Amino acid sequence: MSYLVEYLIEKLGDQVFSALVEETKFALDFRSELDSMKTQIEIMKAFLSDTENLKSKTETLKTTLVKIRDLFYEADNIITDCLLRDKYRQDGFCAKYSPQELVFKIETGQKLKDINSRLKKTEEILRAYLTPQYPSIQGDVTYQVSGFTSQEFDPSEIIGLKNDIEEIKGWISSNDEVLHRVGIVGMGGLGKTTIAQKIFNEVSIQFEKKIWVSVSQNFNEESIMRSMLEQFGQDSSGSDKGQMLSKIHRVLKDQTCLIVMDDVWSMNLDWWKKLFSAPPKSTDRRSCIIITTRNEEMAASMGVQNSKIHRPKVLNENESWSLFRLFAFSASKGDCPNSEFEKVGRDIVSKCGGLPLAIKTIAALLASKIHSVGEWKKINENFHELTRENYSSITSVTASLQLSYDQLPSHLKLCLLCFSIYPEDFDVRADQLVRWWVGEGLVHDKNTKTATELGFEYLSELVSRCLVDVVQRRGYDGTVYSCKMHDLVRDMTIKVAEDEAFCSFDGKGKQRFTVDSRWLGFSSDMDPKLWKKNSKLRALLLVSSNQVPLNKNLEFLKSLRALDFSYNKLDTVEVEKLWGWISSLKRLGYLNLSGVAGLKEVPSSIQKLRNLQLLVLTECNNLIRVHQSITNLKRLVVLDLGSCRHQFLPRGLERLSNLRELSGFRLASQANTQSCKLLELEKLVQLRVLRINVNSESEISENEYEVLSHLKNLLVFSIDAEDCKDKKIFEMLDRLSPSPRLQELYLRRYRHEVMPEWFNPEQLSTLQYLCIENGDLANIKMNPEFEVGSYSAWNIEGLCLKFLPNLKEDWKNLELNMPQLRYVEVSRCFNLKNFPCSVDKPAVWRKNKY
Template identity: 55%
Template sequence: MIVADAMIQQLTQQVFTALQEQARFALDFQSQFEMMKTKLDLTKALLADTENLKSKKKAVKTILINLRDLIYEADNILTDCLVRDEYQKDGSCTSFTLQKPIFLYQTGKKLKDINAKMETMERSLALYLKAPDESNHGDNTNQVMKYASQDCVPSEIIGLEKDLEKLKGWMLYAKDVLLRVGIVGMGGLGKTTIAQKIFNDIEVAGHYDKMIWVSVSQASSDLRIMRSMLEQLELHCSVSDEAQMLHKLNQLLRDKTCLIVLDDVWEINQEWWNQLCSALQNAVGKSNCIIITTRKEDVLVSMDVDKSQVHQPKTLKEDDSWLLFSKSAFSRCKDRKCPDAQFERVGKEILEKCGGLPLAIKAIAALLASRSHSIVQWIEVNDNFHELTSGGNFSSVMASLQLSYDELPSLLKQCLLCFSIYPEDSEIQAEQLINWWVGEGLVQGKGWKTAKEVGFDYLSELVTRCLVEAVHRRGYDGRVYCCKMHDMVRELTTKIAEEESFGEFDVKGKQEMTANSRWLGFTSEMNPKSLRKSSKLRALLIMSTYKAGFDRNIGSLSSLRVLDFSLTKLENISVEELMDWICSLKRLAYLNLNGVVGLKELPPSIRKLRNLQLLILGGCNDLVKLHPAITNLTKLIVLDLGSCRLQHLPRGIERLSYLQELSGFKVGASSRSSPSCRFSDLQQLVHLRVLRMSVGKESEIAENDRYVLLNLNKLKVLAIDAEDCEDNSISKKLDSLSPLQLSRSCISGVIAKILCLRGSILKGSLACNTFVLKMGISLTSKQALNM
């Protein structure tokens, strides 16, 4: 239950900031908040006694569960006070003034009750734990920035070259109409890695017309597998009936050679499998191939894979194990070599416990890489590894993963556990994940870095430690765009997330909705009515097609901080009613409505979301108008309006003074009579790091606006969409953005051009990492930045 430590850190910082800035509510309840901060500091010091915490785990578990619930309750009170402060600042609601005596009484009573309970818990904890000397206890989250690195290459093949050649030989010289190849073995043996290397092999790719990869997993269905296959063969899958899907697959693969990889198969519907194979065999071609990876030999038998076409990878030999281990463990050493004989001796002792399993080796090596200058710490890891594996409860893979988790700073542990709610084998968009972390307060800004920048550092650190796999990175700096998690790491996270009471999972690792869940990935198999009993939910991500009636249950989720619809389609619902329910969630900090169909106007009730910090409306193609009430959301740090049909942004955008990212800004008319936001209003958004704007025929940039962008000295990414460049008017407008000095020769007569410069650009006049100019082409800013 050490995750409670991370929550205490976050709440302590919020209380400290409120007291330091003398927020109104902090003055109203100053003595109670000062007492709360003192008690939080003491509790944090007690929890730092990790060794005694482990040995007394059963005794303190109940106390820590209650403590965590108490922290959430305190966070709700603090958020309510902040929301009330926001309303009082602009005097927009007189009812707050009338209700002030009641609010003061009720809130004061709650705070006193929380402080009293916290004091009782401290006395109970003190019986088992002791506060360490302050000099010996530092903030280990600082290590996250230091250790973030791209030195670790988790997908590198070592010791499996012969496996690849053997399988390629079977495939390239096959005479069967349909070749079935099986790769079988225990978890962590490298089955998926081998299949990936074959799938991405240039010689193999040249042998087949079509290539399909399906991550199957325990919770998969026949329909999901076929839908995935169809979506890889064509951009949109319009059929939903199983028979129609099979017929469509047959059509698309006719007269084609095809390679299909079914990764991580646990069981198979025999009737469906026979129909699928029959369809592939009837598709007349040279030779089709299906590769199946699984942990269970009987799965291959049921799928009619001939024994002669079954490959079982061996564990790595000693030399290959050491080579794989060394590449990561010594990546930060001089010349990337083992420092001395002591490190080699301890390293090889650790390797013996890994049993030649690549996943175990990579995980433990990534952990040791951050300690490559301390033989004492290596010995400590060796002892802990021995303790875990000798009890028989942990395999070498799970033991190495458990050690890697135990060594994470408490804040990173919370971030890692968030992966548990995503379905197995999901490819997760980093932006969505990090927005969640920021919205719930799991990640906060530090020094000159914003909360989102810190979040990307955290994700990079998890990748470096081989706990998360990077699927797609940005081209020029390696920032992770898309990631996924190995099924054995996910198995660990679901187990710990359940222990920490963030959620509950069935035997197949699928999340179940309960009244005590804090995070939920809502799927089509769940009943939306059950949400009424889930008042403790803080994060709700809709993972599948939206069900009618769902919106009627959102209003009961009073603790919700994160609401994300970006992974689903909204069907059979009233968008107006949905927005009414959403706007009743006064504690909401992150709202993602990306791609929502039918949302034409953001309603005036949006002003109620005074705690909102991230609002994502990108891809809402029906959105044509924003109500001016959006300018009341003064805590916004991210506003994404990209790809919307907005004619202009409302006046008053400069009130959003904390904005760090603004996408979809429309440069409107400069006259004061115009209802649209002017270009000159941008200069007050001094915290902007990312600005994506568009310049069109109706845009006006006045003479005195030419230095606006220079005032944005924190700007790192500037993207200008000037697609409407049929005449010289756009050229003149861009020229007026001096001292950017975009010469007319740079754009005149050019229909498709991207200018992407790094570092200080354009004669040093604008300190900006990336500049993108988009004209007359169908290329999103995100795609351009990936170049």
């Protein structure tokens, strides 16, 4: 909930606060109520910080926290409505002193008074609940460490891990490092500790000293050093931290050591570097540190190279069954009694998703019910419900995964819970997910980074913490394109999302829509009539490609911030109805109707969505017209009409001063007086991404060629020439002047034999990635006139060449001209010479393992 508190405090900052007061200064008690709300939220922030430290919460506290969130959302609605009202008034849509305005202001003041009264009551409940517990909340929690003994290791647990173990043993036995640093990274229950235990037992000959430190979640250097010294056989009594550090250094200098740091969550990196700063006396003596962690970034920060990070995989079907048999049929040494037990058992194993911890815990539970196949069937039918409820040892799986959630910073917790609305094994589009986060306000601009950029960083962090699995990513920089969640991690998020009252689920893990739901992943088997009973919903996303039967229910969703009906099979009539309902959602921040075949135009009613920040209409093949009123949406940061058939965007886009991403901007004829011209974009100084389309009718006037050079923040630029072969078009494109900070360049359907004249390392000195797809290029040489004068090497690191049958480049020349290249993707470039991979099929070349 901390994210919401920060968000409201930010919205109530001095500038916005003054605007709100000015907007409603004639409302009774408004100023004092607004001051009171600001104070109450600040107080609540401190209390909420304390509740996050509690490992368990009573039902009273849970209920109170849900009520607090409801109040915060109500406050957010009021603030948003006031700001929108102010924008309407500034644009002349409502008079400042009209009777309607006075009514609005008085009602707003009354709503604030009611919220403040309820905030005060909940504060009293929290104060009464937390005050007696302050000593335990504020007290120091020490680091728990313990030595490991080989007796704790069960050889039967290494099923499916043999290759993992051999790979790491190979790293340890190599002579390329004096101090090997190895990371074993993966989600909870994947077998990281089991792998480390096996290695710990099998490499005794190589090391003179072996120590195992089991690390808990709260860091304490002194406890770790005492544990290390005890296992080294050294006396640590009476020593301070400096003395203990010196003793450890002496051991590491004189003896070869294997040190396992198991289950690392956080680390004081300055202390960690000092701990292993003493080199051995002889370079022939090699030691090793093995770090197991759920956070890949943690392993990297502790000095583990990417090539020495091992990521255990889930078990396959046969490995899972073998492990299950050992525990479920332990009395008969793994022999299954009959085919009926095997059938039910295999079905249960499939629901464990290859996670060793889940397989072992469910198998151990079933071992006590080996005489009743009926009991097995009952557990099979209620498997996912049991993993979320307090049912015997199965909860150890969820509890293990819950630890990862508890350790997340507050800004990531809610982002992770968003995955709960997607069905089991659903491939989630990363752009949809991130845009939802931005539209609802879960992610905001910070310093020099946009909310969208931060959103993708947050997603990558969830991946690095092994809570989200990548389905597809861009090879060049690892940007996630699509992802999914392990079933048991999803079960954990479902449990938390229900506790936090964001959504509700049945016993099968399928979402139920209730009057209190905040998020809904809507599928075709749900009844949209239920929508009218909900006034709290903030996100409605379609998770089924089937057509949704629409009726006048959207008008009840007044709190909606994110609406994604992309790729829904709606006809034109349904779309016209949809626009009528959408226009009433004045708080909407994100709207996605991508791929909706029935969408033919963006109507004038779009202007009612003054809070809209992201409008995404990609691949709407029948979209031919965008109404000029779209230029009234001054909060827009993303306008994406890529792969649409519209002839032009309307004049006035220069008014969208907050725009960061513009896709599908079509260069029209100068004679078209209704179209937006390239010159207007000069005022969009915050643009980070610009994707333009050109065809035989496109024109660029004399005063427009320098426009791109004035966009100082432009990082990504794309030209789609739409298979145009008109030479005058390419002559115009040659005269463009690129942004000085451009990092990525895309040329698509570029039917010209040579690159644009401005394509040289001097004008594109910051270019890092180049993508050319489906064109007639014969080479990728820079402007010949530039080559005559001087030579500068490119800084390009990534290169993508696809469907370029005329390309007759020599790979050796490309390497020479682009010495920084580390990633190259090639497809259907049959005349590319000397490429180290086959050009007959899609190929990827990497300089180093990425």
